Amino acid sequence: MDPTTAMYVSQGIHGLAYGMILFLVASGVSLIIGMMHIFNLAHAGFFMLSAYFTYQFVAWTGNFWLALLLAPIATGFCGMLMERFLLRPLRGSGVIGDLILTVGVALCIDALVKVIWGTANKPLSKPPLLQGMVHFAGLDYPYYRLFVIGLAVVVLLIMALLLYKTRIGKIVRAAVSDNDMVNALGINIPLLFTFVFGVGIWLAGVAGAAIAPILSVFPGLALQMGMDAFIVVAVAGFGSLRGAFMVSILFGLMNSYGVQFISQLAPLSMFIFMAIVMIFFPHGFFGESEEE
């Protein structure tokens, strides 16, 4: 491969990698909206929390793999607590109430992270196994980023299996279309909501844990990711996982090729794209309009 082609190819892989991370975060947002009709503004906060957990577990055990497993689970558990004790009492009080509550939780996560871990950057090294670059046909690419893509694909597959092959997945899909009916069939819907919320947060947690070695862990990590994930969900439409996947990848590619060709406009391109989409499809590409 000549260097120019290699550059274009690696831009494509970058786009894919970022798109995958974005999808992990956005899919959780989308899942929660689709099923519970709650727009969780604290989602990115949990993403950050998981990165901190990863840092902490590595500090305790020195084992990145263990941290990668445990941090998202711990984060998901925090999410379940939030659903059970804060969101459930509020069910049915409307869009605005949910928004305020999740803003409140987001603020608290930001503050608590600082109380516990302080304000300094927490650097986290990649596991030795994944340091270095892969050389392939004139293309150099870091192992870890390939690992992130792989991890996201694995999570995606697990989610797909869970959603399409297991009973609980079927229940979730059924509940998205009609949760009263599922309830009447003898399935504990409030418990299911808590579970789904936990899984959504877990997805954000996986993204946070995976990205921690690439980024440094710092308070405010939530800001950028939250914005990007929001844009994905808004453009894709609420509750559409398929849409979230496609738009995430699209944005990833748009970002890396945008930087390549229209560097000055690249940061704006996502927003302009979103604005245009929302003018013509106010409910997103794959969303359905809700009845007022």
Added chain:
Amino acid sequence: MKTGKGILMFFYVFSFFFLLTAMSPIQATAAVKAKFDVNKMADMSGFDPNNFPNPTGDTIKIAIVATFSGPAAAVGEGFWLYATWAAYDINKRGGLMVDGKKKLIQLFKADTMSRPDQAKKICEQMVLQEGVKFLWGADGSHIVKIMNQTANKYKVIAVNMISLSEDLQDAKNFSPYAFMSWWQTSQVGRSFAYYFGQRKKEKKFYIMCQDYVFGHEMAENFKKGLKEYYPEAQIVGEDFHKLFATDYAPYITKIKASGAEVIYTGDWDPDATNLLKQSRAMGLKLPFAHIYMGNPATLASLGVEATTGLLIGSPYSNGNPAFKTPEQIKYHKTMMDAYKRFKPPYNKMDYMLGWDPLAMEFSWLLSVIERAGSVDAEKIIKTWEGDTYEYVNGHVKTMRACDHNTIQETYILEYVPPDQQRQSFNIPPYHWSDKSALYGPAFRVPAEKVLPWMDPNLERCKGKKPSDIN
């Protein structure tokens, strides 16, 4: 949700970059009016920034204006450390003679939350309710504008510590009550340009800055500097990424393909850390010419090889070898003794190298107060305009009278592996850090090559040259 809160998220890291501690005194060309004398220093063994014995009553009241909450809270933390360090020393010595009476220094935390409205509120609270006479801060040039405005309105002194924007002292925004004692973006750009022009090793430059006013200013000024001092240089690429970007890979791929030899960046943390980390992970080994990329924790996590060759610009450190005089050694030792005792949040690596650059800034202010013998703003202004002050490392600063900018020489330092750090750290253990490359040879940029910009429209400066002190 808010992407750019941080404009100010300022230099979160702060300390590391400028932390080039004690070094040998230069031969001061002109007699300085005052200097920091290590031998007069009080016993610092009781110093603890978490428990600063803040005096009350009839005191000299100084507000530390900074972000103490939110993502950029580390800024306030650092400011507090620098100020309490210097104030603790003076208070231990019995305070300063002001208006015929010895008075202690009382410090106030003024949290701006990085918001202009909050900054206005807190500055007014400080001045009107607490009776503060000095505002020392702040992070973010729009916050500094608010601080300066407040000072101007209520006739107190404001000292801009770390905002490098030049329009703060231009004809539109100049206030006689506001002083600027650090350095400016044009000085940063010209320092590097002068350095590269002299070194003539690299010719192809890539500019990578954050996409907001400061980043663009940094880039512009570097380009201007190159035109002036290194016309043969080539800019092979110029990119501005958004603040707090998460993925730099596309930029890094682009830089790799551009054939650049040096990357010039104005990024501060967390962007600076992420940019460096991701560059190295992706096999981009080029040196960065930077001012805020020196977070010791990040450097340590990257290791020696990945950090060797980085170039840091600073207005503080001077030549090698450092720690030449017993005074400097004593000062450094005092600081490190204190650091060992620190509790969270001050026990982090960011302060491992010391904090004298900004503590010295505070000491200059205290020295001006002492010599004015008053907290009266007019007297302070009179004393400070045209003042010269020598820092503990021999660095000399001069306050230009007409626009309150600081004339000084600047330095470019190259990072070298631990075994070569002895040239700048010539006391045991003979290196700054054994985990990463750090300060090696320092290149001195003479003050006349990097004079601060002077607004030709500023009435007070009409008919003066930038080198005129008075």
Added chain:
Amino acid sequence: MLLEVQNLNTYYVTSHVLQNVSLNVNEGEVVALLGRNGMGKSTTLKSIMGLVKPKSGTVTFQGKNVTGLPPFRVAKAGIAYVPEERRIFPQLSVMDNLEMGIKGGKQSTKEGIWTVERIFNHFPILKERAKQQGRYLSGGEQQMLTIGRALMGNPSLLLVDEPTEGLAPLMVREVRDILENINKDTGVSILLVEHNVKVAMSLANRIYLMGKAHIGFSGSKDELEANPEVRAKYLEV
């Protein structure tokens, strides 16, 4: 007595849609609840199921008080609900739809338990379409699917809401026959809400007629046949 409803009062915001409704269903019986639109028949079923919270009154099922419990608990107690408008899960296959009805995820292997095969015996047409998504079924097939799905939970009582609504005449007959067979074969009791009087009369042992928000008549089929005034008042034009 299998199900006993006493003095049920239900409100939608301020509208008093059920006023002191009392009814009961015995073991193995088919009971029909008839009346014109908007009288509160569906609300009665929903109140029993817990989908709507009654304000006062009691629902007792097999001696256990199930008033105001969340629907999934009522379902676990042994009541299954076949809603009007055939609320199947459109994105799931027929098979998956059926399996959704299984309580606790695994059907036990005990004798007399509803299995997918047994459902397919009763509804051969569903077997042909087992792999298809629910949304591609015709109305009649969807109706059968909801009934089958409810049976998968092995209920003792089926609450069936307007099963023949909107179906072609042939289908109406078929659905009717299926309900009859289920009741005859397995002894499952059925509480049926129906506007098609002929279907209801042919299935039910006992009949309740609903007027506005209240039960206006209760009795056997014959009693109703013998009482044209009541018929005219509650059912005819």
Added chain:
Amino acid sequence: MNILETKGLFHDYSGLEVLFDVNLQIEEGERHAIIGPNGAGKTTLFNTITGTCCPSRGKVFFKGKEITGYPPYKLTRLGMGRSFQLTSTFDRLVTFQNVRLAVLSKRGIRFNLFKKVDKMTDVNLETLEIIKRINLDQEILVPASLLSYGKHRSLEISMALATNPDLILLDEPTAGMSRDETHTAVEMIKRLTAGKTVVVIEHDMDVVFSLADRITVLHYGKILATGAPDEIRNNQAVKDAYLGESENGGITTRHSA
């Protein structure tokens, strides 16, 4: 002259024909009831007439003028009023304010930003008068959502009447009422609509027979019969439609979803 007329009205709802060639003629001054079993398309018919949704084919004429596809506010300004099956008032406004909005509309006061509504004496007096006529003077300052059901329905109907329309369409005015409330409501409707044209959808046959001069029976989107109450009562097709098993009529035109 017919005040309202529909010609060959069809309405598709995602492939399902809800209305099938409906030709309705309402004479000026008559009280006309539309009855039919569930899902016969009664409310859809109202919606196509009053502009909530457009017919897929056919035309609607009001006072001899074609109004097909007119939005509701235009129809209201032309003199058509409508009440809803599900009570549709302004829940957090009190009775008085609810009715006053209708009065404001009738007087054409819309984008007036220069006078306080509380100071518009004539508007307020007229509102009071209407409230007295519907016997809600005790509840004048009670938010609509807190009215008892019957009173809430009265408010609903009176709001349709307060714009002083020439033609009033009432969608199940007594739905959900108790027997006593129904009786009162029917009396009220009779009183308030004296001399006006009324079209009413109703399931309660007592109400239908005590109100209507003429009846139309809708079954599976088709008009089964139209005529005086007695004719309808004795019509076999109608009987079958109500008791099920109707093999004749439009049953096969309705495809299941």
Added chain:
Amino acid sequence: MKKAIKWILWIILGIGLILIPKIFGIYYTNFFVSLAIMAVFSQSINIELGYTRILNFGHAMFFGMGGYGAAQALALIPGMPILGAVLCGMLGGGLLALVLSPLVVRVSGMACAMLHVAFNALFFMLAMKLRPLTGGEDGISGFPIPPFNIPGIISIDMTNPLNFYYFAVAVLGISMWLMWYFTKTPFGQIMIGIRDNPKRVNYLGFKVPESRALVYIVGGSFAGVSGSMYALFQNLFSSDATSGLNSFQPVLMTMVGGIGTFIGPIIGSAFFSVVEELARRYTERVELVMGLTLIIVILFAPMGFMGLYRDLKARWGKAPSLPKI
């Protein structure tokens, strides 16, 4: 009698406002000004969100237009009077609302909220990007604050905080009164009608989309007024003030005070400002305090303080309790 009491209360309020600087000093006077700016900002969103249920979660755009309008008017046009600058801000906000209104009347509910968050994000990015126009993050600053001038009669220096206070109280007070009057006109009734039941409003013969657009424009204009007062008060307007976070602020204040009531946003702004002030003085964890406050308020008083007040009154049997919106 009742009228007399009302007048006396108004007079007491007026005297109180005049005396605030005398009693509390300049610091609290300025505290009051910034509170009042937020109150007007919150009220302008309340008109849209609370009264008409236009889920506008991008109100900082209009605030931004107001701020930039006023600041640029003063910076570019020599001799611009101070009221002219405020008017420019108002026009700026109103104009943006006019431009966006065709979009807004098309969608409702969650989609409307998302649309606004999206446009707000775009607006913020543009404010950062279009540095020649907006000064980016550093903002427009150093523009002259002209004296309040009635030629030949009076000229008051507006850089004096005391004088500015009276000016601000007058402008903000009049804005507040205008919004109050707006809710009391026949149109104000239509507005509430649209919130409760747009379908019925249509059937009563009012044009719903046009009415929504008018409310939107009025809300945008008054957000513009508060933005321009903010710019004058700070003598600086930076892109910071147009961020999404600044859109949430007034919504939170309105919610906490009691949405859909006129007094709610005022109470909410006051509550927020005071809590923030106290948190800042006595703790170093302002965010934590604000976050917990929000959670507690929403859990225990989901309709805000006015809702709580009404519920308590209902419990004591003095007034009926209203349903939630």
